Amino acid sequence: MEKKPFGCLTVPGLITAVLVVLIVIGVGFVRGGMLFSPGALSAQAGSALGSVTSHADLSGKCTACHSFFWQKGTMADRCLQCHTDVAAQLKDPSTLHGDQLKKKPGMPCRSCHPDHRGPNAALTDMSMADISHAAFGYSLNAHQKQTDGSPFICKTCHVNGYLKFDQTVCVTCHQQIDLNYMKSHLQVYGENCLACHDGIDTYGHNFDHSRVAFQLTGKHTSLDCPACHSGARSIADMKSTSQDCNSCHAKDDAHQGQLGTDCGACHTTSGWTPATFDHAKSKFSLTGAHATLDCTKCHLNNVFTALDTACYSCHAKDDAHKGQFGTDCSTCHTTTAWLPATFDHSKTKFPLTGAHTTLDCTKCHINLVFTTLPTDCYSCHAKDDAHSGQFGMDCGTCHSTSAWLPATFDHSRTKFPLAGAHAGLECTKCHINNNFTNLSSACSSCHADPAFHAGLFANISCDQCHNTSAWSPASFNLPHPNACGEGGCVNHQGATCRDCHTVNLSTSTCLKCHSSNNPGDGGGGN
Amino acid sequence: MLSKNKELWLSVLAAIIITGIYALVVYSTRAIPAAASLFGHLIGIIGFLLMLMTETLYSFRKRSRKGRWGSMQFWLQFHIFTGLVGPYMVLLHTSWKCNGLAGATTLLTIIIVISGFIGRYIYTRVPRSLDGVEITDPGAVAQVSLITTTRRTLSIWHAIHIPIGMALFVAALIHIGAALTYATLLR
Numbered sequence: 234m235e236k237k238p239f240g241c242l243t244v245p246g247l248i249t250a251v252l253v254v255l256i257v258i259g260v261g262f263v264r265g266g267m268l269f270s271p272g273a274l275s276a277q278a279g280s281a282l283g284s285v286t287s288h289a290d291l292s293g294k295c296t297a298c299h300s301f302f303w304q305k306g307t308m309a310d311r312c313l314q315c316h317t318d319v320a321a322q323l324k325d326p327s328t329l330h331g332d333q334l335k336k337k338p339g340m341p342c343r344s345c346h347p348d349h350r351g352p353n354a355a356l357t358d359m360s361m362a363d364i365s366h367a368a369f370g371y372s373l374n375a376h377q378k379q380t381d382g383s384p385f386i387c388k389t390c391h392v393n394g395y396l397k398f399d400q401t402v403c404v405t406c407h408q409q410i411d412l413n414y415m416k417s418h419l420q421v422y423g424e425n426c427l428a429c430h431d432g433i434d435t436y437g438h439n440f441d442h443s444r445v446a447f448q449l450t451g452k453h454t455s456l457d458c459p460a461c462h463s464g465a466r467s468i469a470d471m472k473s474t475s476q477d478c479n480s481c482h483a484k485d486d487a488h489q490g491q492l493g494t495d496c497g498a499c500h501t502t503s504g505w506t507p508a509t510f511d512h513a514k515s516k517f518s519l520t521g522a523h524a525t526l527d528c529t530k531c532h533l534n535n536v537f538t539a540l541d542t543a544c545y546s547c548h549a550k551d552d553a554h555k556g557q558f559g560t561d562c563s564t565c566h567t568t569t570a571w572l573p574a575t576f577d578h579s580k581t582k583f584p585l586t587g588a589h590t591t592l593d594c595t596k597c598h599i600n601l602v603f604t605t606l607p608t609d610c611y612s613c614h615a616k617d618d619a620h621s622g623q624f625g626m627d628c629g630t631c632h633s634t635s636a637w638l639p640a641t642f643d644h645s646r647t648k649f650p651l652a653g654a655h656a657g658l659e660c661t662k663c664h665i666n667n668n669f670t671n672l673s674s675a676c677s678s679c680h681a682d683p684a685f686h687a688g689l690f691a692n693i694s695c696d697q698c699h700n701t702s703a704w705s706p707a708s709f710n711l712p713h714p715n716a717c718g719e720g721g722c723v724n725h726q727g728a729t730c731r732d733c734h735t736v737n738l739s740t741s742t743c744l745k746c747h748s749s750n751n752p753g754d755g756g757g758g759n
Numbered sequence: 760m761l762s763k764n765k766e767l768w769l770s771v772l773a774a775i776i777i778t779g780i781y782a783l784v785v786y787s788t789r790a791i792p793a794a795a796s797l798f799g800h801l802i803g804i805i806g807f808l809l810m811l812m813t814e815t816l817y818s819f820r821k822r823s824r825k826g827r828w829g830s831m832q833f834w835l836q837f838h839i840f841t842g843l844v845g846p847y848m849v850l851l852h853t854s855w856k857c858n859g860l861a862g863a864t865t866l867l868t869i870i871i872v873i874s875g876f877i878g879r880y881i882y883t884r885v886p887r888s889l890d891g892v893e894i895t896d897p898g899a900v901a902q903v904s905l906i907t908t909t910r911r912t913l914s915i916w917h918a919i920h921i922p923i924g925m926a927l928f929v930a931a932l933i934h935i936g937a938a939l940t941y942a943t944l945l946r
Contacts, residue, residue, distance in 0.1 A: 240818035241925040249922035253929040257860065268859040269937040271794065295941060302944040341946075 265293025276352035282315045288348050288356070298348075312342040329396070332365050361387060372432035380410055400426045421459040428467035447476045451502030491537040517542045521568030557603040583608040587634025623669040649674040653701025687739035705729075766836035770843040777802070777844070781851055794854045794861070795942055803852030807931060809845025810868070813838055814924060839879065846872045861934050867927035874920045881916055884909040 238244075260268045276289035284290070291297045300306050313320040319342075322328040326335045334340060345359040366373045376385050390402050403426045408415045422429065429436065437458065442449040449456075461481055465471045479486070479494035485505070486492075492499070492510075499508040510528070512519040517540075519526075531540065531547055540546065545560030551571070558564065565574040576594070578585040583606075585592075597606065597613055606612070611626030617637070618624075624631065624642075631640040642660070644651040649672075651658075663672065663679055672678065676695035682688065690697075698707040709730060725733070733741040743750045784798050785791060792798040817838035820828055828834075846868045853865050884905075 239822065240814055241921050241928065243921050245918060246921045246925035249925040250929045253926045254933070257930075257933055266941075269861075269934075269941055270859050271861065271942075272856060272858050299941050299945060301940060302946060307946040 266295035267293045269295065270349060272349040273352050274348050275350070275354060275356050277356065285315065289352060307341065308343060309341045312346075316342075327368070329364070329369060332368060333363070336363070336365075355388065357387065359387070361385060367432065370431060371427065374433055376432060379406075398427075400424060403430075417459075421463050423466045425466060429465070429471065445472070447474075449502075452504065453502050487535060488537050489535065491535075519568075522570060523568050554601060554603055557601075585634075588636060589634050620667060620669055623667075651701075654703060655701050685734070685737045687737040689738050766839040767843075770840050773840070773844045774847050777848060777851070791854050792851075794852055794856070795938075799852055799854060802848040806845045806848030806850075806852055807935070809841040810849065810931075811845075811928075813842040813845055814928065816841075839875075842872065842875050860930060860937065864927060864930040864934050867923060867930060871920070871923050871927055874916070874923055878913070878916050878920055881909065881913045884912075 238246075240246075257268060270292070274288040274292050276287050278286045280286075288298075298308055298311050300308055300311060313323075319330050322330040323334050325331040333345070337344075346356050347358050348354075348356060361373060364373075373385065376390070378384055379389065389406075391398055392402055393399060401424075404415060404419065404424065440458075462471055462474055465474065474480075477494060478496035478500075482496055483490075483494075486496075487505075498514075499510040501508075512524075543560055544562035544566075545552070548562055549556075549560070552558075552562070553571075565576045566572075567574075578590075589597075595601070609626055610628035610632075611618070614628055615622075615626070618628070619637075631642045632638075633640075644656075655663075676699075680695055682691060693711075697711065698709050699705075706729065728746075730738065732745055733743065735742055735745060781792070781798075781802075794800070794803060817834050820831065820834040849868050850865065853861065856862070857865055
């Protein structure tokens, strides 16, 4: 029996085998390695590297990328021969490629960048978890799941290549979440999302404002961000938002800038009112009754600056003195109340002393007349003048302000200085009936001629013989009308008038000393 | 009927199990397993080995007249089983793509299976002993002319089926070589 060939190893089978090999070789000649291609290469054009704009340009040229196992070098080496930019990135861990290589040394390019998956297939295929996305300036913390629950993939955001990012993608997606919000957000902050957002997403009402210098308190806490940060285009803009109250509240300033720009000096963030203004910091500290006044009592029409601090600017209408004391009320009054007031009368032309100091002002200042009052005593005391004007109008000549009495009258200034016994007399001894003027200075006006004189001295003044010390001794200095007997009166030196004139001057006797009235009786004297 | 077409039912069972595993892989990875993936390679390699067995083992048994390696009937059934399950696994290995040489190999695989069915249909027309050996005694058979026609048809079928198979294996081997060179051994 003819031995049958084994299995397929028949002549037609072997011929077919040879034919198949020849066909493969033939196609290889014509179309390169296309026969072995597991799928079309990516036709997505990138920037041209040499004459190649996409991997599809290398179709059939297997060895452009594939190195055979017996050859030196790897596929990655061939990748990097063209992709020199990536070759540079691999040396720098701060780049996406460098970071990946650092994590997985020796990792070939194709583990992330497969090809032969069709002309439009993605050239990058890697898990987002493998990418330190935050290291490249944007964390994916908040971009794990989309609103429909599906996970984010690279292409969700990187629509046109993974090394590129078009921020319109942010807008497109987020508008689907909240169209109105995004509209206003874009209007307020512009379209450069990444200038502010780093993916950690702690902005908005979740932002912990206490991390920054400007703490939010009171009504600030419930504000929307744009209330202060409107127009910010970057984090730097956010940070440089003026912390000056006025930068936001200028429009709210009820004081129209008159109180400066630091609202916080008086107001808190809890509300404009109540406000506490430390008036002590102004030129006009509030004391006494001023402290409890409503602001508007003085600050009419919201005028806060350039107010006159003079008392009179407010109190002119209150001036009981009708301007007689000038405009500085504080000279006498305190802010506590109008009364008591302290007037330093010593600064006037008429310092108050003695009983004047305790008088009510109105005792002198009748009808509240304070100026042009005469300072002479008489202007007030005319009615009190016990002397009925006889001493003139200057009471102070004799009286002090302590009291009318005691008074001191300097009689020496008069036509009749008091000497001797006159000095110790009561005034009324001479000034009978309060008569102080027109009194005669003649002795006889007070002193009657005594009987002793027997009328002999009617025409001579008392002081011819007497002095004011006492009536006696008196000294008769006139020629004695009588020779006085023996030896005359000359010889009676040392005798007093009354030694001879024992009764009166018209009679005389010698008998007081002598034994007879005859001269020369030699009685002798003592 | 079950015992008569046991190999077919077993093939269907195997196909269901393999499909189940394939579905599990698809479900867990949410992707069609790529030809070059671990699972893709596994079904490709096993499928190819089964196809290789389809080709060789039955032929070996047919030639080994002294051997006690099971009945011809069993090996035919085994041939049919591997000839169905192997190509099915290879089909799954393709990840439903048809590119270049690998695609051609897939097409050849499908063609050879169809051809196998046709061959089996013709084959069943030939009366055999219990051992599967053709009954050649014309006296035992009434319809001699029918047998003659059938045998001629079978030989024509062989003349077509074998070159297709050869083309398939050569293409598959080149595919395996290329895959090893360009992918598996790629550094």
